[in-house]
Amino acid sequence: MAYITVADFVNKFEIHTIDIDDAKLTAYIDRYEMIYLVEMLGKELYDLFIQGVIDEEAIYETLYNPFVEQLSCGEILNSRGVEDMLLGFIYFEYQRDAKVQQTNIGTVKMKSENSERAGNLNTNIFGRYNESVDTFKAIQQYILENDSVYPTFRGIEKGYSYLTY
16 A cells, blocks of 8 residues: 655655656655555554554554654654655655666766756755654654554664765
């Protein structure tokens, strides 16, 4: 089940229309949506989540939609919602791979004679990814705080990503 489409890559997640290949981006969506959701929830809860969102069950809609919760310890959980999270992760995967292209002569890096890139674009790519990790972690923490509602949770921890030279 696709939660996002090529048309969702606008505003913060905009991929320039000249650079975008709809079929390629759709392939990235198809490839990575399930991977990230299974990592976040675990396989069993993922299966329940997919059906629960379709059936509009409140416990799964809570995870799917944006939320802000403050725990009794004072920690604030801020989820931008599953769609926003997936957009950030898939934006990262697509843009990271877009830096190089596969051709019949091998892997090449694009070069332009008439323009120069502004600043370090890796900052944007990693920023989108790390914001998605924030939501990923917020949803997982919400599940842990409500473990009696989500007893099948078996998600894995996801860390932040940083550019290394």
